[in-house]
Amino acid sequence: METIKLTIDNKIVEVEKGTTVLNAAKQIGIDIPTLCHFELCDMGIENKPGGCRVCVVEIDGRRNLAPSCATEATEGMVVQTHSIRVMNARRTITKLIISDHPFDCLVCAKSGSCELQALATKFGIREIPYQGEKSTYRKDTSPSIIRDVDKCIMCRRCEMMCNEVQTVGALSAVNRGFKAVVAPAFEMDLEKSPCTYCGQCVSVCPTGALTEVDHTISVIRALSDKTKTVVVQTAPAVRAALGEEFGLEPGTSVTGKMVSALRRLGFKYVFDTDFAADLTIMEEGTELLQRLKKHLSGDSDVKLPILTSCCPGWVNFFEHNFPDLLDVPSTAKSPQQMFGAIAKSYFAEKIGVKREDMVVVSVMPCLAKKYECQRDEFKVNGNPDVDFSLSTRELAAFIKQANIDFMDLPDEDFDNPMGESTGAGVIFGNTGGVIEAACRTAYELHTGKKLEKVEFEVLRGMDGIRSATIDFDGLPLNIGIAHGLANARKLLDDVRAGISKYHAIEIMACPGGCIGGGGQPFHHGHSEILKKRAEALYAEDAGKPIRKSHENPFIIQLYDEYLDRPCGHRSHELLHTAYFDKSQEVVIE
């Protein structure tokens, strides 16, 4: 490794050649403020258009200030990161940015976690001397994401996420100069664009330009309606991140406190999406084995690989981009939707509540779930299986609003029957977790033997595309895993070309899986936070007495009492779905 030495704020630092001044400074604990710059280190995700100029520094021998995020450190360089000249420039730049920004911080959804607001506070900005025209643009509301580009500062992080990390291509910078905005093609509504609602644009937006559709008020309304039985389900990844909103170290699992908090908020039944994750494994695992058996017996109609279908962002992605492969993903609904379908049938009957009088709320690390629960195929006579989906961030805000001292809460258990889950359900939140959970069950169902070691370490990790071969007692099963939709696209291109070597592929739209979802507490580019959340889920799995979905006693009971068998008649009615071609095509006449 070739290194160079430079001086930053009178300190000598030795860094790898090619390091930016910004990162060199970071290595010796000097924090240069940034705005447009964004990095998820060791995930290969970086945005440094050098556009905002907030990170400028003074370099000896240079006439102009240099943007540290886009300037490579060189041998002997002498850098001042906080000279008077630099501080003045930063203040001026920030004032100029704010001069074309709304002043509605009081009612802005991003207030408190806005990076522009933080800079204004840090630089002590009290007035904006630059008065003039402000750019205005219509507000665009989709089922999951709200675009309010008046608040856009053109950092283009969202564009980078949408195009490079996700290859969705919904957003691009359009027009120029004062009129420039980030928008879908032809400035159409996001809803009409190829947007998958993965929410990664929201998770990196420094301001309130991209935010989630907030369902908290609807939930409060339901909770205050005495005629409604309000049931809540919490996704696996939520418990691994919610604590961060209350100042806890990343990776602190807060399952018990979360359950307590939800009960205090007034939810009648606090259930776990992990239960539905176990159910998903029963259905998806059975489907995998069925397809595999037919394939091995030479049935050419059966297509492999089978793809997981838990992730609604991913479902949207293949409906838009791979409409010719709609029969490849598993028909199993996502855990959120399986939960809703069972809650409003089996459980509603059990407790004698009419479907219309039950409200199912989900707490999800995800913004695409907001769209998913509104899909028409997940409604019965217009009544959705899942009524409202809150993000992890919304739940945290709700808990704070209700003046619940989260840190002081006792640990409580989920209610039964839909609160019981296994370790397999918990790891659904991590990339590789769904397929690991599926392997635990499919192995035992296929071989009839007991799986001694339930951890499949080969399936874990943070590489964008991973593959492993699992020995199913003589049958080598090729598993592919991708997280981030650009990686998913690569695997899908192989499937389309007929050269995919896999029997089963797990795909999650967000980097790291659900733990890095668009509805999670903002990670501000710290990839170690994602890793700690993943570890928290694996730790929770390891601590569970039951770690295989098919051993969940309440899952067994559900099949005994209601569903009969996996992929049976009633399962197909309640737990499986179909996909639709949403590609935009040019029709030739």
Added chain:
Amino acid sequence: MISKILTDTAQTRSAKNPETKKSGDPVTQELKPAAINSFSAAEKDKTKVKIKLSEDKAHKILEICASYNNDPGELINVLHETQGEFGYLPAEVQEVVAQGLGVSTAQVYGVVTFYSYFTMIPKGRFPISICTGTACYVRGAEKVLEEFKRELNIGVGETTEDGKFSINCLRCVGACGLAPVVLVGEKVYGRVSPESVKTILANYEEK
């Protein structure tokens, strides 16, 4: 996808009400999950956004893309040539360019809206270009431009409703000695005054 479309142009696609598209009643899927069917059996949903374009045009655009090796880096050149071919770059043309080069439509639209040369509005049969370069400008091009706008009741970059005239500004046609200069189609008019605008337009009346 586009190559596939070109091969099955005979396939008629009826546009259904979007409300009907998500009628995925799982009961009808019962025991024959779509997943077990073959790839080709995927029944096309008939409701997505559609853009119409004639086969000739689509072919032409794809030819242009192919002449640049379908290289996404050649987007600007492809758009340049495509606009030369069609006179403007409507949404459907941008869609085909995007598919041809394998870039997102949003990105194509971003480039089209960034460069003032590209236009999404068709030019008139007699495109009027007013030079607002330095020499023409100091000799009163601005007033000539205002007169054209007033006379035709359109702005710069717009086309009259009957599709006859459109107004554009350009910078220097190399005839500064004749400033201010106006082009109508290929014809050059020199030393144009606001008063002569009516006379110029009158030349195109009965055509």
